[in-house]
Amino acid sequence: MLAGADAGRSIALMAASIIAFILIISLSVHLSDGGAVGWQPVAQAMANTLEDSAANADAKAEEIVTAPHPQRGDYPYIGISSRSIVWVIAQMHLNFAAFVLAVPIFVVLIEWLGLKTGNVRYDHMAREFMKISMSAYSITALFGGLLTLVLFMLYPDLMRYMMHVFGAQMLVYAFLFIAESLFLYVYYYSWDALGEGNRKWLHLTLGLMLNTAGTTLLVLANSWATFMMAPSGVNEVGEVIGSIWEIMRGPLWNPLNLHRFLANIAFGGAVVGAYAAYRFLSAKTAEEKAAYDWMGYTSNFIAILSFLPLPFAGYWLMAEVYAYSQSMGITAMGGILSWLFIVQAVLIGAILLAGNYYLWSGMERSEGSARYQGFIKYITFVLVVSFLVWVTPHTLILTPAEMKALGGSHHQFLGALGVMPAKNIAVNLMLIFTFLSFQLYRRSDKVAQVSWEAAGNAFMVTIYTVAVLNIVFAGVYYGYFTSTVYNVGSSVIQVASTLMVIVAGITIDGFMYKGAKTLPSQWGRVSNRSQYALFALPITFTWLMALMGYLRSSIRTDWHITDIMRDNSPDNFIPAIGYAGNMITMVTVLFVLLVLFVFWVATRADSGRQKVNVEAEASKP
């Protein structure tokens, strides 16, 4: 059991977080009835609302039947752009929330793996992951409370309407937040007490309950964002005509749920990977290095594996955006915001290159890796060429002289690489070759003992080859020589081909390397340089999440809620990319600084009590 002082401190923190959150929520709800404008009325409203009875508040809420139409003067202004304030706080909350919701998901799986295999190393690692998440939880709650406060203060009419539409669902959210806090602390602090026998199953059940509460929180919050983008359950003037389920189940809800769920796990894996790298680089003993090397590898495995299907979830989300509103889709991908997808390509390219580089470096751990080192240069070639195709823009901002030199608005040859068919090919090839790196890494310390090894390898090589040809053919033929319907339809062929490679690779290797001979390998025998790839991942993920959040929010243009409630605030325009870039960078730097603080806190909590018990003989999972 952990030291009593630690537990006491954490319980006090938990209580403080919950009380602060409830106070802020209730204050904000009251404030929303005040219709406050500016700081003076806000203060007045704060005083007044303390005297408001709950019945009075309910009566006022009942009066709202359609979406309000606030005018410019109805928005409180405090001298700084309200949108920028909400932007920073919302993104910080989202980053931390993504992290603390994701970590328990893979922690429970790792803990279960430890129970199933009887290998205590898994249990220790799961606990270490949770420790980092615990330190971040209070920060998440504080940003959540702060976000609620600023939203109700700066956008009172919008929030009053949202409260009216979602009603009791928001109370469910508050209840779930409390439930999650309770499960989280009980789960973490009962690790020793429920560590043996059947009690371990009780502990895993607690973890499952924690994840149920956390994931439900995620999808509830998603429904607010998707309602603002593509409202459902209301009529054209915003009057509620459907049930809460119809309001939540808008056309974009499930695509966003899937996308955020996967992205959160990838992000959570990347952040704990950075923690492992931080501990690896500061480790004093070979045992410590071995332990944190293994932790870093597992984190990278989680991050990359959840990242591989993410572009497909994003594709589904954008397809639904187009299906809901062509103009919204074109705003996102055909106008000025289309440049964000080029920046996105750079970031995803950086993530994949960093992930691959880490895997290649990790091959140094095993003596058997020499068999596969020769493939790395070819994988690099494909990754780099695909990356260059992906970042090739379609629409260039050119001077007349440049246009003349180019011979038109698009380059004669490179122009063809700026459109979706080329990018779809590039993305899928990058994913397939990243999986190849992963597969080679997994094979590097093993020698198959099955009689059908040659046949298995022949099938694997053929699957890779045919999948690549299929992807290129579908992209080139359907993308450039047929109509848009085929262009879009064939992209599903490409996705299916990539998934086929991944599923076949995992299945064939699973059978082929069952009972395989293991070659000597040593955890901790990896370059320090490789650890910087683990730092690059969370930083790039954070920047990417903020970038695409800017896009998702911007495509509502001058609507708070698309076609229902117009935004008449001074910020009712799409911010310029340069301005957005500064905001995104500021949020990323702030997040990284706070994450470093979290790491430091987690490390301090370690000193003198919890030594990770991973021996040098630790073998690969």
Added chain:
Amino acid sequence: MRSGSSVLIWLAAVVTVVALFYGMDHLVMNLQGLPLNLDLSPAQ
């Protein structure tokens, strides 16, 4: 392994995998209500 059986293995792998992907392409396009159009004519 004898070279004859090796060729057979590779042949079997190529035939099986090509058939598998061809079937998958058909299935995926049919699910979307599209034929696997291979005659270079634009879809209607």
